[in-house]
Structures are given as structure tokens and as C-alpha cells.
Amino acid sequence: MRIFRRALPGLPMFAVVSLLLPGWGVSEAEAAERRFLVDFGDGPTATPGWNNLHFGSTGSSLSNLVDSAGVGSGLSLQVTDGFWQGWTGAYNGGGTTASTVYPASATRDTFFIGTNEGTTDTQAQVRLSGLAINGTYSLRFYASRMAGDSADRTTRYTVGAQTVELQATNNIDGVVQLTNLVPSNGALDISVTMKPGAIFGYLGVLEVIEQDGGVVVNQPPVVNAGADRTVPLPTNTVALQQSFSDPEGQATTFVWSQVSGPTTAGLYQNPWTPLVASNLAQGTYVFRLTVTDAQGASASDDVSVSVVPSTGSGTPFLRTLTAKSVTASGKVIHYYESLPRGYNTDPNRKWPVIVFHHGVGEKGSTPESLPSVLGNMTLVRDNVPLEFDINGVTESFIVLIPQLHGNYGDWQDFFTQAMIDSAKANLRTDADRVYLMGFSLGAFHTWSFPQRSDANARQVAAIVPFSGGRVYNVNGVSQLCRLATEDVPVWTFHAADDGTVHVSYTDAAVNGLNACSPAPDPAPRYTRPATGNHWIIGSGASPTQPPANNIYHWMLSHRRVSTPPPVTQRTLTPRVTTVPKLWNGQMGYYESLPRGYDANPSRQWPLLIFLHGIGERGNGTTELSRVLSHGPAAQINSGHPLEFTVNGVTESFVVLIPQLGEAGASWHPYQIERLLDVAQAGLRINPKRVYLTGLSLGGFGTTAFVEFSLANAQRIAAIAPTDGAHYGGIIWTPDLDNVTTNACYLAQADVKVWQFYGANDASWGRTATDFIARLNACSPPSAPVVTRYENVGHTAYGRAYATDHTYHSPNLYEWLLAQQRP
Incomplete structure (x- = not known):
């Protein structure tokens, strides 16, 4: 970023005039002064030759103030904190007309502060800017209120550390003055307040006196x-x-x-x-x-x-924004295509689509006019990723923004259809997740497109119109109920104070849809705040809204299903694999997939690996069912779906339950490593949500895996050992010989830990406490959770793996689902 500045040469006009004044017979001392007079509250008439400020509200301003000789300047005045403005232009006209200091047009009207007609304003502020950077100034203040009483109306005027007071009650010629004021960055800030006990404060005249002829050097922007x-x-x-x-x-x-x-x-x-x-x-x-x-x-x-160029296989590292065109119905339609980050990471992944329809002010038919459509969709313009975590999967959208031709008074269906067809033909589009959005004129069309035909409605998964509603009629018959019969969910936004499109349009559409029989399921969602005017889209379309109020989360929860997937129960399937690092030894295991695993082919699932105790060892085939005796394996075998609601989302796990051979003295890290590799190669696993748990001997194996290496620890989000933990020390391997374990790997990888044991477990309870001590010595960023059950021996797992809240809230499964690697 390179900055260039240029100031115009020479002196400003008022400095030149000051140099000429001695030639007119004025003393040199007088020539060094320059005065600017400001009339505050210039009613009923302005003061000729003065700078007249008519409004006392915040933001009111005067620029290019003229001096007493009528010469302009670079000075500006702005009200930065308004006077009392119970109505626009409020002022007090009860000042004197008999002053000998200033003309009656300036003294009889003032701006004021105080309590009036039930509202209070206790302070006002005025800024003078454009002052000479090497100048010295005096400010003279005048105010008058001919009240016919003796009430205190003492007003304080403050600049920096200087304050003066003026009693405005029945004042005729009294003035107060601040002197030797030095501007800060070419500005002076004036505060107007009331003396304690005063009922009002006033400002009628401000006289600005530049005392030493300082030169205003205009600073560039x-x-x-x-x-x-x-x-x-x-x-x-x-x-x-x-x-x-x-x-x-x-x-x-x-x-x-x-x-x-x-x-x-x-x-x-x-x-x-x-x-x-x-x-x-x-x-x-x-x-x-x-x-x-x-x-x-x-x-x-x-x-x-x-x-x-895009990196790697063509993956954009930012959301893209590409101007394109397509021809439909003999018309060239210009539009923007915005692809999500990572669009090409998985060449088989299909993406949801949003088609956004702009308002009436953004119409056009040329490439040069196309950027105007981004005014309603600033999120895409500004490269906001529009990414959302949905059940452990990062979801986003393809966004298409067509431009309506200027000669059309309303959106035509072929504009929308062209976007849908183009997306399906040229992009990896999830045809069951096409959403329509629209603002103002575009909202009318967003409502009407799915009403016009069954074919239209069956292409749309949900609609989100902002600041506009429409009931489409054919021969006087409403087509609104097509949204209900064709299952098009609606979430619409319209502020009650919209002064551009009356809220009654959306009221009629929502009420009409709710009156349909059969009723729409789900019922239309209507956000109708009292305020927000026409631009409610700014807040309603914000991606930072919490999930319950987030339109993108809501849209992604709806899809059209061309072929509904079968409703399946949790599976429990025996499998066999080998462990290459352990002489290709065979290992049998159960694979349990959650209900709905096949409903969304792009969804990734949390993985839970459960390691049994010494009593459930077997040959991995005919004896595999032994592993179903305890813990989550027993819960699955009894028909529990292992589904839990966490942060408002119902989730579950892919569960793998391996069996240790009869001759196996303990679980080996290579067995868990192999199981992880098999799962991530053949199943849709979220690598940030992998959990490991085990009881007794399985508790040993759970902690041994993450203590074995930092690489192992970095694959696991959380562990939950119960009734035992690894001793520490060394683990022998065929390829590396003895490997020294290190609990600090868990701390370095920030693996979350919940350890369970019984207080009466004399044999193995100490292994749990020893493990926690080793881990705490590493100062883990997330302190381990430790649960010690009183009067319980080597059966803590019975409570640890409970699926209800009898012993824990959240229970272990809910706690695991809340953990995620960065």
C-alpha cells in the first residue's frame, strides 16, 4: 500500500486579505485579528452577514464559515452532541431584542438544554475545525432568556481545561470569553452544560476570534x-x-x-x-x-x-466471485457465480445452491452494470466464506446472483430457471438442495416462482424472501397452497415499519399459507420485527447469527429427496482385518453404523472405538459376541441407537468394537492404529472427532495408545478410560523394539480426558490415579476430568457408560460429542 498526498501551494484567501488590511488604514494589531460570528437558532429570521445554524440536532453543520468581512474560509462547525430537539428545528425564541452587543436577530433565539416536555438533554457539544495549526483563538459566548423570573439558567462553556459561566436569565449585554485557546489537530471542541441547580442552559451567539493571524494550512485527506x-x-x-x-x-x-x-x-x-x-x-x-x-x-x-492459479488440484483458498453469462429465452443473462472454498477438494462432492434475486434498483443487462447486484449480497462481494458446521460436516453453498434486465418490471421465471439449469449442467450441484433467496422485488419473485407450477416447486428445497410477499393467482385462484402440497418450506422476513414495501404483502402470504389444507409442514417461519425498515436483510442474512436464528443452518436442514433413503436401524456387523505391524495377525471386530448413515452421502460421522476387558477375549469370529457384554457394545446390542442431542443437534457415532485374542496379554497401540486406518479409509469419518474408550484392560489400551506417540495423540479428540490405565514405561514393538511412553503427548495434542474408577478398586484404581498424575505433571491445556465413585470396586464402567443422566450430566456420550480437535 503506497500513499501520496498533495496540498495546494500558496496562502488561502483569508490570509491574503489579512495581509492587505493595513493598506486600508487599519492598525497592524487589528489586522492580526479575524472574527467569525455564528447565530445559533436563526429563527424567526437569520442574521445577515453571519453564519446561521438553523438545526441544533447532532450532525448539523456549517462549512466554509465567512468572517466579519464576508470572506470565506476553510473553517467548519458541527454539532457533535445535539441540543434539546423534542422536534426538528427546536429553539427558544425568548431572548432579548435590546442588546447593544449583537443584533436582535441573533440575541432573541437560542438553542438550549434541559428538561422540556418530558424529555431531557443535559449536554451539547460543538466542534470547530479547519483552524490555523499555529493560531491562537478566543471564543465569546452570548445567550439570553427574558423569563420574567429569577430562576437559575447559568450555562457553562468548556474547552479543554477552561470553563466560563453565563447567567442567561434576563441577560441583555452580558458575554463571557475563553482566551488563548490552541487547536488540537486544527479543531476546538466546545461543551455546553448547566451549572448544578440550573434549570436550563443556552447558546445563542458564538464569536470566534483568531488572535494572531495564524495561517491555516489545509491538510490533504x-x-x-x-x-x-x-x-x-x-x-x-x-x-x-x-x-x-x-x-x-x-x-x-x-x-x-x-x-x-x-x-x-x-x-x-x-x-x-x-x-x-x-x-x-x-x-x-x-x-x-x-x-x-x-x-x-x-x-x-x-x-x-x-x-x-488455484492451489493443488484446483481448490480455491477463498470463496470465488466470477462474472458469467448464459442465454435463455433469447436473452443474455449476466450473473455472478461464487464457489465455496475447497470446491475441488473432493471431485465427487455435490454442493447446495443458493439463487439470489436482487431488488428493483439493481436491474441491468450489461457486464458493466452487473456489479450493482452485489449491493444486496455483500457477503459474497466481501468473500465471506459462508461455512457452517452441520453435524460435524463443514457445509457451504454455491451462490448464483443473476441480474434482471431493466425492461422487465418483474422477475421472470426463465431467469431463475437458467440459474438452476446452469448449475446442474456445469457445477457439482446437489439437486435436492436448491434454495431461493430474494430482496424486495426479488422477494416477490422468490414467493411466486414455486407457486407458478409443480415443476417449479419440485426444484426448490426452501425459500427465504426479505421485505416482500406475494400470493400468485391464476384466474383469481390463489396458488399459494402449492408450497404446502409440494413441501417447500418458507422463512420470510419483513419489518413492520417498512416504508418501501408494506408489511401487509408478507402478512397476506404467510396467513394464506397457514390457512392451506393440508397445512404446510413445517409451518412458515415469519420474522416480523417492529423496526428494521426495508433493509432487514442486513441482520436477517447475517451468517454470524446463532444456529437457531441462522437462515443458512435452516436452509441446510431442508432438502428435496428424489429417492428417499430407507430408514435404517443402527447396524452391528462382524468384520475381520489384519494388523500388518503385528505380523499380519488377524483381528475381528464389530462395525456399528448409526441410523441414517446412508441418508447423506457427504456427511462425516464421529468415530468411537471401544476396547473390552480381559474377560471378553476370543478368536475374533465365533467368539466375537463376547465383546457385547459391557459398555457401549452392550448398549448397541440391546437396541440403543446411541443418539444424543448436543448443542441442539442430535448426533451419533460410528462405533468399532475389536476383540483381543485369547493369548493377548494387553491391547497394543498397533491394533488401534490399524482400526483407525481401516475406518478412515472405508467409512465416512470426521477426523476431528475420533474418540477412544475402554474398560479395565481396555482402559490400559486406551491410555497406552495416546502415550505411545505424539502422532497417535494427534489423531484422537478425547479418551475415556475406566477401571484402569496404562502403567507408563515402555511398550515393545516388532519394528521399533522398546518405545518409551510419554503422557505429555496428550498435553501437547490437547487430548481431552475423562477418567473413571472405583474408590474400592484396590487392584487397579491406582493405575488411574498414577496416569492422571503423569498427565497433570505435563500441565495439559485442558485439565482432565476425574470421576471417583465411592463404595464401588472394579465395576466403575457400569456407571461410566450409562446412557441417561443418573450419574452424570452430560453423560459420557454427550461429553464425547462435544469434543473436537482444532
């Missing part, structure tokens, strides 16, 4: 074109966030230009949105933001945009 950017192909459009300000508070204008680049980019800019640069190709572009103030001083800042 401060400009920031933003940080340099790198974006991946196929992105060919980027939004650049500008920011700038003027030290003196002057009005500014800005313009973007291209300095260099491999092609000539299309630049789209307006005063309230970022620059949108389009038609980009691979290479580096430099764009320049130039800002000019009212006196002609300017400054510039450059920003570079590097367009690079």
Missing part, C-alpha cells in the same frame, strides 16, 4: 485503499473497501483508477459501496484511490490485487 489482496482463479471480480477522511471535516470526492495490470479491468464505483473491479485475469493489478477535499488538496493510496 487521509486515504486508505485497503490491504493488498491475493485471489484465486476462477475469480475475475474483486471488491476493494475504501476508507478516507478529511482532517478539517471538509466535503470530499473520490475516484478509483487503474495504474497497471495484465488487462484493463472494469471499474464499478458509487459513493456508498466499495470499488468492484471485474474482467480480471491472472497477474498483478494496481488500483489507485484518489480523494480530493473542497479546497483542492488531494491524496492517493495504491492497492495491489494478485490473481493467481
